Amino acid sequence: MKIFNFFNLDLSKQNQSKFRKIKLLICSLLLIMSFTIIGYRTISLASINKEDVSNKAYAEIENEPNLKSLRGNIYDRNNKILATTISTLSLNVNPQEILNLDQTITKLIKIFPQLKEKDLYKRLNSNKRHINLLKEISPREYVNLLNAGIEGLKIETKNKRIYPNNTLASHILGATDIDGNGIAGIEKMFDSQLQGGRDVTLSIHSGIQHIIRKLLLNQIKKFEAEGGAGIIMNAKNGEVLSSVSLPDYNANNYNSVLNEKLFNKATKGIYELGSTLKLITAAIAFESNLINENDVFDVSKPLKVSSRIINDFHPLNYAINIPEVIVHSSNIGSAKIAEKFGSSTQLKYLKSLGLLSKLSLEIPELGKPQVLIDKKVLSTMTISYGHGISITPMHLASATATIVNSGVKVNPTLIKGKIDKKNEVIISNKTSIKIKSIMRLVVSNEYGTAKKAEAPGYLIGGKTGTAEKINPSGGYSKKENIVAFTGAFPMNDPEFILTIMIDNPKGQKFSFGRRTAGWVAAPIVKKIVTRIAPILGVNPQLESSSKFSNNLLNYKIRGKNYGANL
Amino acid sequence: MIRYPSSLIFFVILFTGISLYQIKHSITKKEIELTQIKNNIKSAQSNINILKAELSYLKRPDRIEKIALEKLGLREILPTDIWNINDLVNATNILSNGENK
Structure with a gap:
């Protein structure tokens, strides 16, 4: 009703009290608007929207295949693994970050006896910033490395396709390239399915x-x-x-x-x-x-x-x-x-x-x-x-x-x-x-x-x-x-x-x-x-x-x- | 002078603000937990894969065969070991004739 009256005011009279009312009305409107915006924002922020891009994590846990990032396994007809992917660790080093070369070499040889001292000395004494020392190290060797506290070392995780039965059905299984793409056999034929983390079960009987x-x-x-x-x-x-x-x-x-x-x-x-x-x-x-x-x-x-x-x-x-x-x-x-x-x-x-x-x-x-x-x-x-x-x-x-x-x-x-x-x-x-x-x-x-x-x-x-x-x-x-x-x-x-x-x-x-x-x-x-x-x-x-x-x-x-x- | 509705609005805003902060904080915390759980799942999956691969390596047919023959003294099953009970009477005669040939 006040708004109605407000439009019927005679402005030429410039009444002080009426002006005050107008000011108050404007302020009230601004306040109501502010609270409305804050309220809306509060509700929108407090509620979790599944489709919201910012909540990717929530979406991932709902979507099972995304959780399984490794290439799918290949099984025989009795669910024995014929091909699987495992994570392996590789040992790399930045020679520029090594403080004491002799001490580093001694520690490395203690953990990896297969490394040669002369060769290590030659390789680590270079201007390069990245040298791959070992393509694969075991989890035990990894723990030993952490305990040794050698500076300049970098451990990289890589996925590796392995075939536990070695020669068994090798022509059927095929192979993957260095990037994990199927290049022969079942690996190639079912590449998109395996890349999506889904398994393939063959009719092959391992024993036979x-x-x-x-x-x-x-x-x-x-x-x-x-x-x-x-x-x-x-x-x-x-x-x-x-x-x-x-x-x-x-x-x-x-x-x-x-x-x-x-x-x-x-x-x-x-x-x-x-x-x-x-x-x-x-x-x-x-x-x-x-x-x-x-x-x-x-x-x-x-x-x-x-x-x-x-x-x-x-x-x-x-x-x-x-x-x-x-x-x-x-x-x-x-x-x-x-x-x-x-x-x-x-x-x-x-x-x-x-x-x-x-x-x-x-x-x-x-x-x-x-x-x-x-x-x-x-x-x-x-x-x-x-x-x-x-x-x-x-x-x-x-x-x-x-x-x-x-x-x-x-x-x-x-x-x-x-x-x-x-x-x-x-x-x-x-x-x-x-x-x-x-x-x-x-x-x-x-x-x-x-x-x-x-x-x-x-x-x-x-x-x-x-x-x-x-x-x-x-x-x-x-x-x-x-x-x-x-x-x-x-x-x-x-x-x-x-x-x-x-x-x-x-x-x-x-x-x-x-x-x-x-x-x-x-x-x-x-x-x-x-x-x-x-x-x-x-x-x-x-x-x-x-x-x-x-x-x-x-x-x-x-x-x-x-x-x-x- | 502060009027009753204004103070009420003030407290509502204050409460909403604190709640909003707490909700955001707990969401961040949950997201960190979720990431940790996901990492644990990945790590566990990776370990399971390694164990499965190791198990598969240990269950290689050539290895099982070697153990069965050398350690357990098992031998391959011959047809004579699994004759049908109804055929058993005639089986011996037929097999012995076959061997004589």
Whole structure:
């Protein structure tokens, strides 16, 4: 009301008391405004706003990943650490801040006996302001340094990526550079995830990885081979439990390792894997419905196609059916089967099995297959027994898995629990059962080329392959071989795929000079399965059990002597 | 002469000022505590990582295998050690036949 009256005043009268009222009113308004501002400021300062930039600390504690600044760990399928980051201390010194050089050197040598007095004297007696004395010191040495009270020393904290298992799965894990960025393997592929402090759990099983590595290494040494690869894969979901490439290296010394050792033979190296491809030829033959298991092929004479003559390593002088072609590993038989279904059908199945393109595995080191696609009869024939087609051992393992997994495509993965939603059927279950039955015979039958792979109770099945190595200058080497085995166990319900490749084994006295897959790759399969089956929970079973006979077919295989009676 | 409302306002301002100062002071204190806790967490995490890495190093499969073979005298499991009870009767015959071959 006073304000109302104030505007109705007659100012010309200049009444003293009214002026006073006006002054008081103005003062009151100013005071009210001041208190309002102070009150607002009090409330705003007293209340803690989470989004306020000044309260970063509060925001950080709410946000969990920010708290974990270290690079994420890499675990195996049983949560064992395969790669982790730790803080290390490095010892640096500013020579200009040292007051008593002799005393400093004496104290330093007492704590670090590895340092040489002469060298220290030379280094510390310089004009430099920063010298790195030791790249890493232990926490105990750090405490001793603090107690010694040496002037001019500077301790720097650095993050270091370490691989506690040294050589185990080094090709898979890869490495990081000096700035902590992934430069190879899983470290590179999952770099952004690991940089954000999130962990990666692999499908790799440390124990199995070690067993494969050890047994493969022994065999490589025994046959003086150049190297090799070994893969164990879950036959149903494609999880890779082990992927070994030899020679390997200590993952902690990545930067000082030769390129030859860094090369991943299991996923990047492409090789002609020989007769192991006959399994695919047989599968195509059954699936095309052009040939059945009773059709026979004359393998008694070498097959001449264009300028090339196709021979058999174990010649037979009678006509044989598909199971016998595979068990005896007949190149002639395989070539004649391929001739029947032709190049287009062959390439269609090779493509659908993923043998014409790179795999979608979670590491960057992947090899692209090389296949002779000229659609000529000779190429179709040679590809049928694994010549003119170079693939990685991982490709072979993946194709084997697809064939034994009722024909449903299996895509290999290095990540535990990754679900492949596609349910792509490549071959029928009927064909799958036929191939599984033949694979078992290759190992269990007395004429099978992989007899030495037989481990009683574990029902191993597979196929061997021996191929001449490709010369870098062109053509094939008669003296150097690539030997391979691909298979699964237990064959009545395959749970795991096992693929082995050994590069250039030499004939030994105990092998009677032989260096074929049957002598080099098959024995190691037996050893591996005997060791890993109990770990994987695969129980031994009898071949005569109903479970086995219901799941597989029984083909009769004739031997070399059968031909003698003809 | 000081009137009652003015003195009340004065005390309210004084109280507010002191409270504000105390709140700011306690926030600063809490922020320091928070930083210390965060540093402790980081340090503990770092130590845990080192311990985990050491544990992983000690649990290396090659080391465990060596200890199992050399110190504990353990041997690898053979198929004959884990036969199914139903197959046990036939197993011995089959295995002995296999060995003879």
